[in-house]
Amino acid sequence: MRLAAITKYLETYAPLNYQEDYDNSGLLTGDTNQEITGALVALDCTEDIVDEAIAKNCNLIITHHPIVFKGLKKLTGKNYVERVIIKAIRNNIALYAIHTNLDSVQNGVNGVICKRLGLQQSRTLVPKAGVLKKLITFCPVAHAARLREALFAAGAGDIANYSECSFNTEGIGTFKASAGTQPFVGQQGIQHQEQEVRIETVFLIQDERKVLLALLENHPYEEIAYDIYPLENKLNTVGSGMVGWLEEEMDMVDFLRFLKSRMNVTVIRHTREIGRKIKKVAVCGGSGSFLLGNAIAAGADAFITADFKYHEFFDADGKLVIADIGHFESEQFTSDLLTDLLRAKFPELTTHLTEQKTNPIHYFI
Missing domain, CATH: 3.40.1390.30 (NIF3 (NGG1p interacting factor 3)-like)
Structure with missing residues (x-):
């Protein structure tokens, strides 16, 4: 099991672009090509957690809170953050955090x-704004259905509990192919008019690459006219x-x-x-x-x-x-969630839920 497969799954479940600007979610140490022998899940990454990972032969620690939150200028072991990073690197342990993106x-x-x-x-x-974009493109009528299907398969057109959403209007497109072109319709040097469909659909910004690839691979034209707009619409599920x-x-x-x-x-x-x-x-x-x-x-x-x-x-x-109810207390079951997700997705991966209680706050009752 390579680390890249695990991080890709986690970032599909809770995309990194959903995290707050101040956050530092994602892979903190480690090589995505690294073979993972086992994963340890915890709320926080402490020296005791790293020791537990070593004892359980886990070379991946997944936590909710990122151990590296503010900028590090030196690694001398002067505080617990630096000691955790040094110990993890020395023992070839990857550290991954899934913080405010999992909150979202x-x-x-x-x-x-x-x-x-x-x-x-x-x-x-x-609801969060700034996570949606709109694609507008123009396609010959006869090829519009195939193109829409490809865009939907790439993730476009999902709005809340509705899928395959688009708006389509027909009109006349004009173009004149220059010398050296190979136009799908029309002839070089002569203005051509084509009955086209204007297709509008929305997509999540993390799916932009997939949506564009679907557009480029399934549109019949040599040169494709399209526009992409950022949307201020809020996404109610995030x-x-x-x-x-x-x-x-x-x-x-x-x-x-x-x-x-x-x-x-x-x-x-x-x-x-x-x-x-x-x-x-x-x-x-x-x-x-x-x-x-x-x-x-x-x-x-x-x-x-x-x-x-x-x-x-x-x-x-x-x-x-x-x-x-307390910070640790409100998030304590997050580790169970992550453990359950990993065990369901990667049954071949040995995944441990930490035995440590990392809450730094104690109560005298």
Whole structure:
């Protein structure tokens, strides 16, 4: 099993262009041609995790949080980040992180939380913009159906739960072939008019290469006229946070007990009662205070996340219950998700779920 096959699968599941600008997801150390003997999955990469990988004969560590987050100028072993990198390289262990890109997909970090809470009709809280493009091209009427099929097969035309979406209008195209050309229709030196179809379809930006290849290989013309536009439209299946409905509404205390049990947490920091029962719930694994306004605007009765600061709790303003369950706690089941995905996709690959609890925060209860 080569590393490239594993990274390609993970980046299909959670494309790297979905990560936030500040993030550093992807392959951090290692050669994509490297043969992988085993993979160890964890939330964080620490020295203990590297030691565990060595003991289990794993030369790939996949984590949610990237060990290299800020720029490294030296590798002298002066801190735990540098020591982890040095130890991994010395032992020929590849390090891979799948962070905010996994936060952004519906079947990622937040999807796990929604599933554990049994939320119904869950959807993205803040859809992401800048991940769609539109292709416009012009094709002879007789070849339009074949070209559309090729574009759809390459990934174009998917809009939410609909596929093979396009808009088609017929018109007259004109061109005059110069000397040295081999026009599919018409003659050199004479203006030609052709009944053509204008085909418009959208695609994800990570699929641009595949879509263009399908266009070039299936369009009959020697010179193909086409336009590609970036779209500001938001993609509802990709973005920050999620929101859904509990099967049954609960009083706040019952809800907090339920949350504590389902998410396996010992402590919940929360705001005061809001005078109504909890039914609609917003979630964001990790640090989610930046989504508080969006959770309120969505009409959520509760917002489950982590890392709220003291004064930020006031911002709830009685409009919803903030339930801060802790950063590690909100993301702890991400490792199970990744392990399950790898075992299902690559049954021949030995994949281990870490036995270490990497949470740096301890509670005295």
